[in-house]
Amino acid sequence: MADPVPDLEPVITGLSALSACGRGAEVLYERAAAGEPAFGPVTRFDVSRFRAGAAAQLPGNPVLADELAAVTEEACTAARLSAGQRAGSRLLLAGHTDPAAARLPAADRARRTPAADARTLADRCGLRAGHRAYTTACVAGSTAVADAAAAIRTGSAERVVVAAGYLVDEEHFALFDAGRALAPDGRVRPFSAGRQGMVLGDGVAAVVLESAAAARRRGAPVLARLAGWGRAGDAHHVSQPHPQGTGLARAVRNALHRAGRRPEDIGYVNAHGTGTAASDAAETVGLRAALGDRAALVPVSSSKSVHGHTLESSGLLELVVTVGTLRAGRLPVNAGYLGADERCGLNLVTEGPHRAAPRYALSLNAAFGGANTALLVGAA
Incomplete structure (x- = not known):
């Protein structure tokens, strides 16, 4: 039986995604559930001078502003928002400064900032109640969700x-x-022996969050609940995680506390899981600290093993996968797994289809500088 939903609990009523797995949230989730990576040779630029040569890319040369508008429009349509309801909605956009902007004349740079991108996207999609840009690297998307x-x-x-x-x-x-x-x-192998690092990926996603009361009033579909969220920093190193996972552990505890939940309530963890040696080991320690004995039992996987590391959009893309998991009852596979690493003793989902019916799932992200986020998602 579903838990009662308070009027002001945030619920997700619309979502959409675009990745190298394909267009739409469903295809992204299905590829993650099957553990089918979307990696291939980089075709967008010359990689002959680099050590690595793979990424999870969309075909051709997509324009980010256009893809953001299309995905945001799809999410608003899925949420059944009228023009008036859109006009009363805020937009929070996670992205990064275009590297080419630094080479522009000073007078032109203001038009190529994340804030300008947020304003343009809000105008294109009819979101008139204010906008804000987030540039906090790999936790930008999840931080925006927490603020929302x-x-x-x-x-x-x-x-x-x-x-x-x-x-x-x-x-x-x-x-x-x-x-x-x-x-x-060219493969992401989270928490696995023999892992060699991350693979970058294209990712665009959008979600509509609103109060449970607002969703009920207009008869909107509720896909999932955002039961809790936590953020914490450890400021250990400019690019290395704290080896004890202290910031991540605090973020998880904060999310559980905000939701009034215990570690035993968690039925799945979509981990940060970049496939790098230090990050995966630190995340394991952090999960053990936050979840105690439950950390050895709860199923864990990283959907980055399929869609790659999508930097600023990681938190949102992985939230879409987590919502799909709660709705479909199949856990994403931790693809690329080669064997156990003694530093990463987690209950990894290494084969599929893995059927389960979790009521609550965690989606975790971390970023350079010691930023950590945890989103606790509840089934609708």
């Missing part, structure tokens, strides 16, 4: 649309390659 949920729960907003997007670009590819963070074998 907080605004709804405190009554300062009835509805918020959150969008996020990243398309694999040469500048970021070069930076991660130079830092030896990209997997030269």
Whole structure:
């Protein structure tokens, strides 16, 4: 039996996604549930000088602004928002500054900022109640979701649309390659022995969050509930996670506390799981600290093993996968697994289809500088 939903609890009434897996949230979830990676040779730019050469890319040369508008429109349509309801909605956009903007004349740079992108997207989609841009790297999308949920729960907003997007670009590819963070074998192997690093991926996603009361009044479909959220920093190193996962553990505890839930209530974890040696080991320690004995039992996987690391859009894309998991009752496969790593003793989902019916799932993200987020998603 579903838990009673308070009037101000944030619920998700619409979502959409675009990734190398295909267009739409369903195809993304189905590929994740089957553990079918979408990696291939980079075709968007020359990678001959790099160690790595793979990414999870959309075909051709998509334009991020256009794809963001299309996905946001799809999410609003799925939520059955009228023009008036859109006009009363805020937009929170997670993205990054276009690397090419730094090379423009000073007078032109203001038109190529994340804030300008948010304003343009809000105008294109009829979202008139304000907009904000988030540039906090790999937790940008999940941080925007947490802010949207907080605004709804405190009554300062009835509805918020959150969008996020990243398309694999040469500048970021070069930076991660130079830092030896990209997997030269072109596969993401989270928490596995023999893992060699991450693979970047294209990702665009949007979700509509609103209060449960607002959704009931207009008869909107409720896909899932955002029961809790947590954020914490450890400021351990500019690019390395705290080896004890302290920030991640606090973020998980905060999410559980906000939702009034215990570790025993968690039925699945969509982990940050980048496939890098230090990050996966630290995340394991953090999960053990936050969940105690439950950490060895709860099923864990990282959907990055299928769609790649989509940087600023990671939190939102992975939230879409997590919602799909709760609705379909099949857990995403931790693809690329080669064998156990003694530093990563988690209950990994290594084969599918893995059927389960979790009531609550965690979606975790972390970023350079020690930022950590945890979103606790409840079944509708």
